Amino acid sequence: MALEESKNPDDELLEAHGVKMIADENAAKALNGAVLDYIDSQMGSGFQIKTPNQSDCSSGCDSCG
Template identity: 40%
Template sequence: MTQYVEITEAAAYHVKEMMKHNGEEGSFLRVAVNGGGCSGLTYGLGFEEKQAEDDYLLSQHGIQIVVAKDDAGILEGTKVDYKESLMGGGFTINNPNAIASCGCGTSFRTAKKVGTPQACD
């Protein structure tokens, strides 16, 4: 089975901590693609209580991950990591399908899907 999205061990640790802090243990982590941003598409990471009928279900590092079938092709091969720096820490998303991203680093587009570009703030 194709994994579509890879969650690193560091990212999984922080996801679990966030679930615990927010009282959402046992939830699914949704990795999504949304329209918007300077380049037309943005990533979404969030928690959901239920898996949708059209979701692919993945399990990595003790986390149940859901990806909508419509997003799977855009996300295939994507790696979600968590990096620490002097300025703090945060999730990073590396998508091999992204052919362009905006200067502010929050949106992207692929060869197959451009999305709906919006002005960056």
């Protein structure tokens, strides 16, 4: 994941709740129904993407999301 200044001709523009995201065709398909969140905790901070096809991780290791 990276911040981009402009959209390539083959990219898709996704928008939800006022947030715009640019993704290529393959990523756009994979992100269908996904939830993007920004996590800031004692363990670190960063974006977390959860997709509907992703199984829940019960180990508490935070490596599944």
